[in-house]
Amino acid sequence: MMTLIEPDSVSEIRDFAAAEQDIALFLDFDGTLVEIAPSPDDVRLDRLVAPALETLRTSLGGALALVSGRPVAFLDEVLTPYHFDTAGLHGAQIRVNGQILSQADVPVAMREAMRDLVRFANSNVGIIIEDKRISAALHWRLAPQLKDEALDLMRAVAKRMGPGVRLQEGKSVAELVPAGASKGAAITSMMQITPYAGRRPVFIGDDITDEAGFEAVNALGGLSIRIGGGDTCATRRIESPTDLRTILLAAAERGSLTASSFS
Numbered sequence: 001m002m003t004l005i006e007p008d009s010v011s012e013i014r015d016f017a018a019a020e021q022d023i024a025l026f027l028d029f030d031g032t033l034v035e036i037a038p039s040p041d042d043v044r045l046d047r048l049v050a051p052a053l054e055t056l057r058t059s060l061g062g063a064l065a066l067v068s069g070r071p072v073a074f075l076d077e078v079l080t081p082y083h084f085d086t087a088g089l090h091g092a093q094i095r096v097n098g099q100i101l102s103q104a105d106v107p108v109a110m111r112e113a114m115r116d117l118v119r120f121a122n123s124n125v126g127i128i129i130e131d132k133r134i135s136a137a138l139h140w141r142l143a144p145q146l147k148d149e150a151l152d153l154m155r156a157v158a159k160r161m162g163p164g165v166r167l168q169e170g171k172s173v174a175e176l177v178p179a180g181a182s183k184g185a186a187i188t189s190m191m192q193i194t195p196y197a198g199r200r201p202v203f204i205g206d207d208i209t210d211e212a213g214f215e216a217v218n219a220l221g222g223l224s225i226r227i228g229g230g231d232t233c234a235t236r237r238i239e240s241p242t243d244l245r246t247i248l249l250a251a252a253e254r255g256s257l258t259a260s261s262f263s
């Protein structure tokens with residue numbers, strides 16, 4: 001005898017299937033795996049996190065990647081001895097299975113832009129510049145009164161550099177980033193290849209740059225999780241990096257991470 005499935009049951013079955021589907025885990029770094037610190041060099045990664053990520057990477061069949069505004073080389077150093085798949089510089093560099101899949105060119109006129117940023121930092125105590133070659137960040141966390149001036153400068157520099165560059169705002173920071181790069185585009189392209197393809201993407205982040213990643217995983221039927229407050233298109237929240245660390249360490253201990261681990 002054939003059993004008719006009521007519409008409610010169909011959606012329940014779909015939800016159940018999605019909850020059970022193998023996931024691909026994409027993790028932001030600053031504000032997600034580490035607490036926000038006064039300056040970029042001050043971040044501290046709990047010593048248990050990198051080995052836990054390695055255990056989870058294995059249990060996810062390799063489908064675990066970092067998606068960050070930091071350069072790939074920085075993340076390799078912080079997470080040493082592990083070299084995770086990484087989309088760095090807001091998606092401008094992508095490395096999977098040890099191979100560089102894509103790397104944007106250094107934007108035209110970046111050197112001239114850096115001269116302007118250095119001049120601004122030299123004449124304003126508390127302003128920090130990160131020269132990441134393909135991108136550049138201007139931080140005002142230690143000089144919040146300079147926010148408007150710093151943003152005006154970055155907007156003018158980005159405009160002068162032309163359509164090859166976009167301005168990425170973040171927590172007390174503005175960055176010059178290659179125009180085509182975004183965390184959403186990076187996640188979408190990684191989801192097309194092994195070991196990510198066929199899995200349900202889960203992306204966890206905390207900042208404006210992560211919203212493109214949330215949109216991408218939402219469009220792919222995945223799970224988007226924002227750490228902390230703020231407007232977001234993420235469908236779930238986790239209060240803090242400490243709470244996320246607790247979830248990840250417990251999952252590593254069990255040797256299993258699914259979408260329900262984040263409920």
Ligand SMILES: O=P(O)(O)OC[C@H]1O[C@H](O[C@H]2O[C@H](CO)[C@@H](O)[C@H](O)[C@H]2O)[C@H](O)[C@@H](O)[C@@H]1O
Pocket residue numbers: 028029030031035036037038039040041042043067068069070130137139141170171172173175207209
């Ligand atoms: O995508 P993410 O991994 O979150 O990286 C985004 C930017 O994070 C860093 O800046 C932020 O964290 C600093 C350290 O906590 C903090 O001092 C700063 O105010 C934040 O904006 C990093 O320095 C940038 O390069 C990343 O692009």
